[in-house]
Amino acid sequence: MLSSMILGRYIPGNSVVHRMDPRAKIIMTILFMVVVFMANNTVTYLSLILFVLFILVLAKLNPIFVVKGLKIVFVLLIFTFLMHLFLTKGGTVLIDAGWFTIESEGIVKGVFIGIRLVMLVVITTIMTLTTSPISLTDAIEKMAHPLKKFKVPVHEIAMMMSISLRFIPTLMDETDKIIKAQSSRGSTFMTGKVKDRIKALLPIIIPLFVSAFQRAEDMAIAMEVRGYTGGEGRTSFRVLKWTLKDTIGIIVVILFGVLVWWLRT
């Protein structure tokens, strides 16, 4: 289940989309989200789908793979569809069962909102699938740079983000080890009442916190002896390069937005 989940994961590759500047990708994603909310009829929704498929092809991602990885989102999708089906009124009455009616407007709205939801999820997933977490952090740091004027510690926040990201797998391994250690001492986590199961989590969480604090302290010393004194006077090893394809990408999304605006009713 978890291995096929692709929400928030990064899959290395070498497509045009992979090679784009992460800043451009963030801007394009936000622009596209605006465009998604402009669509309001069949033609516009169809063009949204076509556009997303086009990006999937550019990113060399298999649409079926993406759809499979987003199974968890479909629960939400079905729920919103049913809500619209039963609650949105208008158009011709299709089924009248006395205490509820299903009307054509409900189906149309349900499908449209469903597409809207899928498009939003797919486009953000494409962004995270094609951008490594560290470049996303870099991009956020660069884009938030003006906030420094308002005394926002942009560099420090970005540093914290990248260290947290780096420690996720380490702490996962640690959790695994602690679970095994506690199981071998007779703890049970998978059986019993919900209340008991939550209680059984404590012997996992406490050692995990203790070790995380230990790690944090070690890390602080290691950073300090390597000369870390905060963002002042620091140079950056990673450089983000804005190229022509990034500008083109943003122009394409804007043109697409204009097209959708023109097609909407």
Next chain:
Amino acid sequence: MISLRDITYKYHNDDAYALNHISIDFKRGSFVSILGHNGSGKSTLVKIIMGILRPTSGDIFIDGKPVDKDNPLELQRRFSIVFQNPDNQFVGATVIDDVAFGLENLGVPHETMVEKVESALKEVGMWEFRNHEPHRLSGGQKQRVAIAGALVTNPDVLIMDEATSMLDPDGRKEVLSILKKIHAERDTTILYITHDLREIEDSDYVFILRKGHVVNEGTVREVYEDTDILVSSNLELPYNIKLSKALCDGAYMSYEEVVQRL
């Protein structure tokens, strides 16, 4: 030449001194080991050398000049350190970022940084792994990256603070052979801190610490000859020592010599 003169240190809430009048000199380019069991004061000594702790009394001299105790940053530029836990000192998201971290802190321009990182990674044989995340590396590989990250700023002294104690035997071998290579090719002083007698065979000079005192010092051969001190310092004797002691009244023999003798 780096000298520690009469270094004494006492932790606030402790009556006993963690370090008692320690004086140690090491020549540039030498491979010096400091051996000691838990609680012998090894880690305290490292922290003092690195400027994390300030000695209660005593001074550190580099090339005859005393180090300004109020400016530990200066010390940190001269010394690089590799710690025990390979996971807890990996700052970057990937190998190459981690090696660059020290240079970024010093404000080195990007082009120079790229060159230096490449040559440091090649030196420890981790260039092919440059884009790997830390959780995809073995402990030995992580420590090699840490060594590259330590060497990239071109320090006078590379301190290995029990850097192999959390590694499996293969990882330990990897790290030791890299150190041997660095010792042969660079004039960086290596300060190797350990509790394992088997790891000091390549050292030029050895200090043995017990409860904050230097109880013995000398070349590997000299130190090995006085097995009583080793035993009373809670250090476990390696097999070749035990054997040579049994074979010929305590005269030191290296592993090869023992094999030959047998």
